Amino acid sequence: MIPGSRPTWVEIDIAALRHNFQEVQRTVGADCEVLAVVKADAYGHGASQVAPALADAGASLFGVALVEEAVELRRLGIEQPIVIFGGAFPGQESTVLEHHLTPILYDLTSARQLDRAAHAAGRTIDYHLKVDTGMGRFGFSVEQLDAGLPVLKELKHLNMTGLMSHLAVADELEQPLTATQSATFVAVIEVVEKAGFNPRYRHLANSAGIYSQVLAGCNLVRPGIALYGGLTGGPYRGAFTQQPVMRFVSQIVQLKEVAPETGLSYGHRFVTSRPSRVAAIPVGYADGYNRLLTNRGEVLIHGRRAPVVGTVCMDCILVDVTDLPEVQLGDQVVLLGRDGDDIVTAEEWADKIGSITYEVFCNISKRVPRIFINS
Protein backbone atom coordinates (compact mmCIF):
# COMPACT_ATOMS: atom_id res chain seq x y z
CA MET A 1 0.00 0.00 0.00
CA ILE A 2 1.20 3.53 -0.69
CA PRO A 3 1.11 5.58 2.55
CA GLY A 4 -1.49 8.32 2.35
CA SER A 5 -3.43 6.79 -0.55
CA ARG A 6 -6.53 4.61 -0.88
CA PRO A 7 -5.73 1.07 0.31
CA THR A 8 -6.21 -0.49 -3.14
CA TRP A 9 -3.20 -1.32 -5.26
CA VAL A 10 -1.64 -3.73 -7.69
CA GLU A 11 1.60 -5.56 -6.93
CA ILE A 12 3.78 -6.43 -9.90
CA ASP A 13 6.27 -9.19 -9.16
CA ILE A 14 9.35 -8.51 -11.28
CA ALA A 15 10.97 -11.79 -10.22
CA ALA A 16 7.95 -13.69 -11.60
CA LEU A 17 8.21 -11.68 -14.83
CA ARG A 18 11.89 -12.60 -15.14
CA HIS A 19 11.06 -16.24 -14.46
CA ASN A 20 8.42 -16.24 -17.21
CA PHE A 21 10.84 -14.64 -19.66
CA GLN A 22 13.48 -17.24 -18.87
CA GLU A 23 10.96 -20.01 -19.33
CA VAL A 24 10.06 -18.68 -22.79
CA GLN A 25 13.76 -18.50 -23.66
CA ARG A 26 14.32 -22.05 -22.42
CA THR A 27 11.36 -23.28 -24.46
CA VAL A 28 12.52 -21.76 -27.75
CA GLY A 29 16.24 -22.45 -27.21
CA ALA A 30 19.26 -20.19 -27.27
CA ASP A 31 19.25 -19.82 -31.08
CA CYS A 32 15.90 -18.05 -31.07
CA GLU A 33 15.62 -14.45 -29.88
CA VAL A 34 12.70 -12.97 -27.97
CA LEU A 35 10.69 -9.87 -28.80
CA ALA A 36 8.83 -8.91 -25.62
CA VAL A 37 5.32 -7.59 -26.27
CA VAL A 38 4.71 -4.63 -23.94
CA LYS A 39 1.85 -2.85 -25.70
CA ALA A 40 -1.05 -1.41 -23.68
CA ASP A 41 1.29 -0.48 -20.82
CA ALA A 42 2.67 -4.03 -20.70
CA TYR A 43 -0.84 -5.53 -20.65
CA GLY A 44 -1.71 -3.26 -17.74
CA HIS A 45 1.33 -4.25 -15.68
CA GLY A 46 3.21 -0.96 -16.10
CA ALA A 47 5.68 -0.67 -18.99
CA SER A 48 7.84 1.80 -17.08
CA GLN A 49 9.29 -1.00 -14.94
CA VAL A 50 8.35 -4.06 -16.94
CA ALA A 51 10.18 -3.07 -20.14
CA PRO A 52 13.53 -2.31 -18.46
CA ALA A 53 13.25 -5.55 -16.47
CA LEU A 54 12.66 -7.52 -19.67
CA ALA A 55 15.57 -5.75 -21.35
CA ASP A 56 17.79 -6.83 -18.45
CA ALA A 57 16.41 -10.37 -18.71
CA GLY A 58 17.54 -10.53 -22.35
CA ALA A 59 14.72 -9.33 -24.62
CA SER A 60 16.31 -8.47 -28.00
CA LEU A 61 13.40 -6.40 -29.30
CA PHE A 62 10.15 -4.93 -28.01
CA GLY A 63 6.68 -4.89 -29.54
CA VAL A 64 3.98 -2.24 -29.11
CA ALA A 65 0.82 -1.36 -30.97
CA LEU A 66 1.35 2.38 -31.33
CA VAL A 67 4.06 4.86 -32.22
CA GLU A 68 3.10 6.73 -29.03
CA GLU A 69 3.84 3.65 -26.93
CA ALA A 70 7.20 3.24 -28.64
CA VAL A 71 8.16 6.84 -27.90
CA GLU A 72 7.35 6.20 -24.23
CA LEU A 73 9.74 3.23 -24.24
CA ARG A 74 12.50 5.35 -25.76
CA ARG A 75 11.92 7.92 -23.00
CA LEU A 76 12.48 5.10 -20.50
CA GLY A 77 15.84 4.45 -22.09
CA ILE A 78 14.96 1.30 -24.05
CA GLU A 79 17.58 1.05 -26.81
CA GLN A 80 16.53 -2.22 -28.46
CA PRO A 81 14.57 -2.13 -31.74
CA ILE A 82 10.88 -1.40 -31.09
CA VAL A 83 8.47 -2.96 -33.57
CA ILE A 84 5.15 -1.16 -34.00
CA PHE A 85 2.50 -3.78 -34.72
CA GLY A 86 -0.08 -1.20 -35.78
CA GLY A 87 2.30 0.41 -38.27
CA ALA A 88 2.91 4.14 -38.60
CA PHE A 89 -0.04 6.32 -39.51
CA PRO A 90 0.27 9.26 -41.94
CA GLY A 91 1.95 12.14 -40.12
CA GLN A 92 3.96 9.88 -37.79
CA GLU A 93 6.92 9.42 -40.17
CA SER A 94 9.11 12.06 -38.50
CA THR A 95 8.52 10.48 -35.07
CA VAL A 96 9.51 7.09 -36.49
CA LEU A 97 12.72 8.64 -37.79
CA GLU A 98 13.49 10.67 -34.69
CA HIS A 99 13.19 7.67 -32.37
CA HIS A 100 14.57 5.00 -34.71
CA LEU A 101 11.37 2.97 -34.57
CA THR A 102 10.55 -0.11 -36.63
CA PRO A 103 7.00 -0.05 -38.01
CA ILE A 104 5.49 -3.10 -39.60
CA LEU A 105 4.44 -2.59 -43.22
CA TYR A 106 1.26 -4.08 -44.56
CA ASP A 107 0.52 -1.94 -47.61
CA LEU A 108 2.37 -0.14 -50.36
CA THR A 109 0.81 3.27 -49.74
CA SER A 110 2.35 3.62 -46.29
CA ALA A 111 5.57 2.05 -47.61
CA ARG A 112 5.89 4.82 -50.19
CA GLN A 113 5.06 7.47 -47.59
CA LEU A 114 7.73 6.20 -45.18
CA ASP A 115 10.26 5.92 -48.00
CA ARG A 116 9.64 9.55 -49.02
CA ALA A 117 10.05 10.76 -45.42
CA ALA A 118 13.26 8.77 -44.98
CA HIS A 119 14.59 10.08 -48.30
CA ALA A 120 13.86 13.67 -47.27
CA ALA A 121 15.72 13.13 -44.00
CA GLY A 122 18.66 11.44 -45.74
CA ARG A 123 18.05 8.30 -43.67
CA THR A 124 16.64 4.79 -43.94
CA ILE A 125 13.78 3.27 -41.95
CA ASP A 126 13.86 -0.35 -40.75
CA TYR A 127 10.59 -2.22 -41.10
CA HIS A 128 9.14 -5.70 -40.64
CA LEU A 129 7.01 -6.94 -43.52
CA LYS A 130 3.68 -8.36 -42.37
CA VAL A 131 2.18 -11.17 -44.41
CA ASP A 132 -1.32 -12.50 -43.75
CA THR A 133 -1.06 -16.30 -43.66
CA GLY A 134 -4.53 -16.85 -42.21
CA MET A 135 -5.31 -14.31 -39.50
CA GLY A 136 -7.43 -12.35 -41.95
CA ARG A 137 -6.36 -9.04 -40.49
CA PHE A 138 -3.29 -6.93 -41.34
CA GLY A 139 -0.73 -7.95 -43.90
CA PHE A 140 0.05 -8.46 -47.56
CA SER A 141 -1.77 -11.52 -48.79
CA VAL A 142 0.49 -14.24 -50.15
CA GLU A 143 -0.92 -13.49 -53.62
CA GLN A 144 0.09 -9.81 -53.35
CA LEU A 145 3.74 -10.62 -52.71
CA ASP A 146 4.71 -11.25 -56.35
CA ALA A 147 3.65 -7.74 -57.32
CA GLY A 148 4.49 -6.06 -54.00
CA LEU A 149 8.01 -7.27 -53.35
CA PRO A 150 9.58 -5.67 -56.50
CA VAL A 151 7.95 -2.36 -55.52
CA LEU A 152 9.40 -2.61 -52.00
CA LYS A 153 12.79 -3.44 -53.51
CA GLU A 154 12.71 -0.11 -55.34
CA LEU A 155 12.09 1.87 -52.14
CA LYS A 156 15.74 2.47 -51.36
CA HIS A 157 15.19 4.24 -48.06
CA LEU A 158 13.40 1.31 -46.49
CA ASN A 159 15.22 -1.64 -45.01
CA MET A 160 13.41 -4.93 -44.36
CA THR A 161 14.86 -6.19 -41.08
CA GLY A 162 12.02 -8.57 -40.29
CA LEU A 163 9.40 -10.77 -41.89
CA MET A 164 6.38 -11.71 -39.82
CA SER A 165 2.92 -13.17 -39.70
CA HIS A 166 0.42 -13.75 -36.89
CA LEU A 167 -1.36 -16.91 -35.74
CA ALA A 168 -5.15 -16.90 -35.55
CA VAL A 169 -6.03 -19.99 -33.49
CA ALA A 170 -2.80 -21.11 -31.81
CA ASP A 171 -4.54 -21.35 -28.44
CA GLU A 172 -6.83 -24.10 -29.76
CA LEU A 173 -4.46 -27.02 -30.07
CA GLU A 174 -6.69 -29.19 -32.23
CA GLN A 175 -7.05 -26.54 -34.97
CA PRO A 176 -5.25 -27.53 -38.20
CA LEU A 177 -5.02 -23.86 -39.31
CA THR A 178 -1.92 -23.30 -37.14
CA ALA A 179 0.11 -25.95 -39.00
CA THR A 180 -1.17 -24.54 -42.31
CA GLN A 181 -0.13 -21.01 -41.33
CA SER A 182 3.30 -22.28 -40.27
CA ALA A 183 3.80 -24.09 -43.60
CA THR A 184 2.63 -21.02 -45.53
CA PHE A 185 5.05 -18.83 -43.59
CA VAL A 186 7.97 -21.13 -44.43
CA ALA A 187 7.00 -20.83 -48.12
CA VAL A 188 6.70 -17.04 -47.78
CA ILE A 189 10.24 -16.84 -46.36
CA GLU A 190 11.47 -18.51 -49.54
CA VAL A 191 9.49 -16.16 -51.79
CA VAL A 192 10.83 -13.11 -49.95
CA GLU A 193 14.41 -14.36 -50.06
CA LYS A 194 14.10 -15.16 -53.78
CA ALA A 195 12.99 -11.56 -54.32
CA GLY A 196 16.36 -10.46 -52.98
CA PHE A 197 15.55 -9.65 -49.34
CA ASN A 198 17.40 -11.09 -46.38
CA PRO A 199 15.45 -10.07 -43.27
CA ARG A 200 17.40 -10.69 -40.10
CA TYR A 201 14.29 -11.70 -38.14
CA ARG A 202 11.57 -14.17 -39.17
CA HIS A 203 8.75 -14.50 -36.66
CA LEU A 204 5.31 -16.02 -36.33
CA ALA A 205 4.69 -17.30 -32.80
CA ASN A 206 2.81 -15.51 -30.04
CA SER A 207 2.72 -17.14 -26.59
CA ALA A 208 0.43 -19.99 -27.61
CA GLY A 209 2.54 -20.57 -30.72
CA ILE A 210 5.69 -20.76 -28.61
CA TYR A 211 4.28 -23.40 -26.30
CA SER A 212 2.89 -25.31 -29.28
CA GLN A 213 6.36 -25.11 -30.85
CA VAL A 214 5.20 -23.39 -34.05
CA LEU A 215 8.73 -22.25 -34.81
CA ALA A 216 9.64 -23.64 -38.26
CA GLY A 217 11.81 -21.20 -40.22
CA CYS A 218 11.76 -18.66 -37.38
CA ASN A 219 14.53 -17.13 -35.31
CA LEU A 220 12.40 -14.78 -33.19
CA VAL A 221 9.23 -15.20 -31.09
CA ARG A 222 6.75 -12.60 -29.80
CA PRO A 223 5.40 -13.55 -26.36
CA GLY A 224 3.00 -11.27 -24.54
CA ILE A 225 0.58 -13.03 -22.23
CA ALA A 226 3.06 -15.78 -21.28
CA LEU A 227 5.39 -13.15 -19.85
CA TYR A 228 2.61 -11.98 -17.56
CA GLY A 229 1.66 -15.49 -16.45
CA GLY A 230 -1.72 -15.39 -18.15
CA LEU A 231 -1.51 -18.38 -20.49
CA THR A 232 -2.54 -20.89 -17.89
CA GLY A 233 -5.94 -22.08 -19.03
CA GLY A 234 -7.40 -24.74 -21.29
CA PRO A 235 -4.82 -26.92 -22.96
CA TYR A 236 -1.97 -25.12 -21.18
CA ARG A 237 -3.10 -25.87 -17.63
CA GLY A 238 -0.14 -27.32 -15.73
CA ALA A 239 1.91 -27.64 -18.91
CA PHE A 240 4.66 -25.29 -17.74
CA THR A 241 5.61 -23.18 -14.78
CA GLN A 242 4.53 -19.64 -15.59
CA GLN A 243 3.96 -17.52 -12.53
CA PRO A 244 1.31 -14.81 -12.19
CA VAL A 245 2.95 -11.39 -12.16
CA MET A 246 0.00 -9.27 -11.04
CA ARG A 247 -1.65 -9.28 -7.61
CA PHE A 248 -4.62 -6.94 -7.05
CA VAL A 249 -5.15 -6.11 -3.40
CA SER A 250 -7.41 -3.99 -1.20
CA GLN A 251 -8.59 -3.76 2.38
CA ILE A 252 -11.76 -3.98 4.46
CA VAL A 253 -12.81 -0.42 5.27
CA GLN A 254 -16.20 -1.17 6.85
CA LEU A 255 -17.70 -4.21 8.60
CA LYS A 256 -21.42 -4.43 9.30
CA GLU A 257 -23.74 -6.84 11.00
CA VAL A 258 -26.84 -7.16 8.82
CA ALA A 259 -30.25 -8.71 9.56
CA PRO A 260 -31.85 -11.37 7.33
CA GLU A 261 -33.89 -10.05 4.39
CA THR A 262 -31.61 -7.00 3.96
CA GLY A 263 -31.07 -5.78 0.40
CA LEU A 264 -27.47 -4.87 -0.45
CA SER A 265 -26.02 -2.37 -2.94
CA TYR A 266 -27.62 -0.87 -6.09
CA GLY A 267 -30.80 -2.61 -7.19
CA HIS A 268 -30.77 -4.86 -4.13
CA ARG A 269 -29.58 -7.65 -6.37
CA PHE A 270 -28.51 -9.54 -3.26
CA VAL A 271 -30.79 -10.02 -0.26
CA THR A 272 -29.40 -11.67 2.89
CA SER A 273 -30.99 -14.93 3.94
CA ARG A 274 -29.43 -15.08 7.42
CA PRO A 275 -27.85 -12.76 9.98
CA SER A 276 -24.75 -11.69 8.04
CA ARG A 277 -21.44 -9.86 8.34
CA VAL A 278 -20.75 -7.75 5.32
CA ALA A 279 -17.43 -6.09 4.48
CA ALA A 280 -17.04 -3.06 2.23
CA ILE A 281 -13.95 -2.97 0.01
CA PRO A 282 -12.88 0.26 -1.76
CA VAL A 283 -12.54 -1.08 -5.30
CA GLY A 284 -15.05 -1.01 -8.13
CA TYR A 285 -15.58 -1.20 -11.84
CA ALA A 286 -13.74 2.12 -12.33
CA ASP A 287 -10.65 0.26 -11.09
CA GLY A 288 -11.22 -2.71 -13.37
CA TYR A 289 -13.21 -4.86 -10.97
CA ASN A 290 -15.67 -5.87 -13.65
CA ARG A 291 -19.36 -5.23 -12.98
CA LEU A 292 -20.16 -8.71 -14.30
CA LEU A 293 -18.60 -10.02 -11.06
CA THR A 294 -21.77 -8.83 -9.30
CA ASN A 295 -22.89 -11.76 -7.08
CA ARG A 296 -20.24 -13.91 -8.82
CA GLY A 297 -16.78 -12.72 -7.80
CA GLU A 298 -14.80 -14.26 -4.96
CA VAL A 299 -12.00 -12.67 -2.96
CA LEU A 300 -9.41 -14.11 -0.57
CA ILE A 301 -9.12 -12.99 3.04
CA HIS A 302 -6.54 -14.80 5.19
CA GLY A 303 -6.25 -17.24 2.29
CA ARG A 304 -9.96 -18.16 2.42
CA ARG A 305 -12.67 -17.40 -0.09
CA ALA A 306 -15.51 -14.95 0.46
CA PRO A 307 -18.22 -14.14 -2.10
CA VAL A 308 -18.92 -10.73 -3.60
CA VAL A 309 -22.55 -9.87 -2.78
CA GLY A 310 -24.67 -7.30 -4.55
CA THR A 311 -23.91 -5.03 -7.46
CA VAL A 312 -20.29 -4.05 -8.10
CA CYS A 313 -20.29 -0.23 -7.80
CA MET A 314 -17.94 2.22 -9.45
CA ASP A 315 -15.72 2.46 -6.37
CA CYS A 316 -16.87 -0.26 -3.98
CA ILE A 317 -17.77 -3.91 -3.60
CA LEU A 318 -19.39 -5.78 -0.72
CA VAL A 319 -18.22 -9.19 0.47
CA ASP A 320 -20.07 -11.65 2.70
CA VAL A 321 -17.70 -12.63 5.52
CA THR A 322 -20.27 -14.33 7.75
CA ASP A 323 -18.39 -17.63 7.43
CA LEU A 324 -15.04 -16.04 8.30
CA PRO A 325 -15.55 -14.92 11.91
CA GLU A 326 -11.87 -14.02 12.41
CA VAL A 327 -12.07 -11.24 9.80
CA GLN A 328 -11.49 -7.72 11.11
CA LEU A 329 -11.63 -4.15 9.90
CA GLY A 330 -8.42 -3.33 8.00
CA ASP A 331 -7.75 -6.92 6.87
CA GLN A 332 -6.17 -7.37 3.46
CA VAL A 333 -8.39 -8.57 0.63
CA VAL A 334 -6.89 -10.27 -2.42
CA LEU A 335 -8.99 -9.65 -5.51
CA LEU A 336 -6.65 -11.30 -7.99
CA GLY A 337 -3.62 -13.42 -7.19
CA ARG A 338 -2.34 -15.63 -4.40
CA ASP A 339 -3.16 -15.50 -0.71
CA GLY A 340 -1.86 -18.43 1.33
CA ASP A 341 -2.69 -21.71 -0.35
CA ASP A 342 -5.39 -20.35 -2.63
CA ILE A 343 -5.25 -18.19 -5.73
CA VAL A 344 -7.78 -16.18 -7.73
CA THR A 345 -6.44 -16.45 -11.25
CA ALA A 346 -7.05 -14.06 -14.12
CA GLU A 347 -8.48 -17.04 -15.94
CA GLU A 348 -11.08 -17.55 -13.19
CA TRP A 349 -12.13 -13.91 -13.55
CA ALA A 350 -12.14 -14.16 -17.30
CA ASP A 351 -14.38 -17.23 -17.25
CA LYS A 352 -16.84 -15.46 -14.98
CA ILE A 353 -17.10 -12.34 -17.12
CA GLY A 354 -17.01 -14.12 -20.48
CA SER A 355 -13.66 -12.67 -21.47
CA ILE A 356 -9.95 -13.51 -21.64
CA THR A 357 -7.05 -12.97 -19.24
CA TYR A 358 -5.66 -10.23 -21.52
CA GLU A 359 -8.72 -8.05 -20.94
CA VAL A 360 -8.72 -8.68 -17.19
CA PHE A 361 -5.14 -7.35 -16.97
CA CYS A 362 -5.58 -4.45 -19.40
CA ASN A 363 -8.72 -3.23 -17.63
CA ILE A 364 -7.08 -2.64 -14.25
CA SER A 365 -7.33 1.10 -14.55
CA LYS A 366 -4.72 3.79 -14.29
CA ARG A 367 -6.03 5.07 -10.97
CA VAL A 368 -4.85 1.88 -9.26
CA PRO A 369 -1.21 2.41 -8.26
CA ARG A 370 1.25 -0.27 -9.38
CA ILE A 371 3.81 -1.29 -6.80
CA PHE A 372 6.80 -3.18 -8.14
CA ILE A 373 8.27 -5.88 -5.91
CA ASN A 374 11.26 -8.24 -6.13
CA SER A 375 12.98 -6.06 -8.72
Ligand SMILES: Cc1ncc(COP(=O)(O)O)c(C=O)c1O
Ligand atom coordinates in the same frame (compact mmCIF):
# COMPACT_ATOMS: atom_id res chain seq x y z
C1 LIG B 1 1.38 -9.11 -33.69
C2 LIG B 1 1.34 -9.66 -32.32
N1 LIG B 1 2.31 -10.50 -31.93
C3 LIG B 1 2.34 -11.03 -30.69
C4 LIG B 1 1.36 -10.72 -29.77
C5 LIG B 1 1.44 -11.35 -28.40
O1 LIG B 1 0.39 -12.26 -28.24
P1 LIG B 1 0.24 -13.11 -26.89
O2 LIG B 1 -0.03 -12.11 -25.82
O3 LIG B 1 -0.90 -14.01 -27.14
O4 LIG B 1 1.54 -13.81 -26.68
C6 LIG B 1 0.33 -9.85 -30.13
C7 LIG B 1 -0.73 -9.56 -29.17
O5 LIG B 1 -1.87 -9.35 -29.45
C8 LIG B 1 0.33 -9.31 -31.43
O6 LIG B 1 -0.63 -8.46 -31.83
